[in-house]
Amino acid sequence: MSEHHEGGCHCGAVTFTIGGAIRDVTVCHCSICRNLHGGAAAYSQCRAADLAIAGEALRWYASGVGSEYGFCPECGSSLFWRRNDGMVSFSAGALRGEHGIRTTHHIWVGSAGSYEDLSRARPQHETDSASALVARDG
Ligand SMILES: [Zn+2]
Ligand SMILES: [Zn+2]
Numbered sequence: 001m002s003e004h005h006e007g008g009c010h011c012g013a014v015t016f017t018i019g020g021a022i023r024d025v026t027v028c029h030c031s032i033c034r035n036l037h038g039g040a041a042a043y044s045q046c047r048a049a050d051l052a053i054a055g056e057a058l059r060w061y062a063s064g065v066g067s068e069y070g071f072c073p074e075c076g077s078s079l080f081w082r083r084n085d086g087m088v089s090f091s092a093g094a095l096r097g098e099h100g101i102r103t104t105h106h107i108w109v110g111s112a113g114s115y116e117d118l119s120r121a122r123p124q125h126e127t128d129s130a131s132a133l134v135a136r137d138g
Pocket of ligand 1: 072
């Protein structure tokens with residue numbers, strides 16, 4: 001059975017469909033995501049080839065570290081993150097409806113803001129998901 005997912009920004013100027021599998025959610029606490037999203041960024045992911053973005057509104061912002069963030073210039077919704085690897089991350093909060101995905105881990109917790117409460121968030125990785133898990137017991 002082929003998968004189909006839909007999402008978009010708050011104002012509706014940017015909508016997208018995904019005609020393929022989507023990944024569970026990774027929450028990124030890096031300083032760039034926190035700055036651009038106004039907080040930690042909850043991203044699912046799909047193959048770039050499965051993603052169709054409607055309309056001309058979407059703008060891409062180069063982060064300066066080899067990746068780009070896609071956002072709506074009308075309402076400011078943060079929607080996408082990509083680097084040149086054939087995949088696109090998209091904000092889980094932009095999906096319409098229920099998609100059966102869940103948060104599986106937190107990354108870049110070493111860059112988390114002091115205001116963030118990660119006491120119950122597991123598993124946690126100091127940098128990316130390939131890094132060692134962070135023990136936060138105690
Ligand atoms: Zn919008
Ligand atoms: Zn990030």
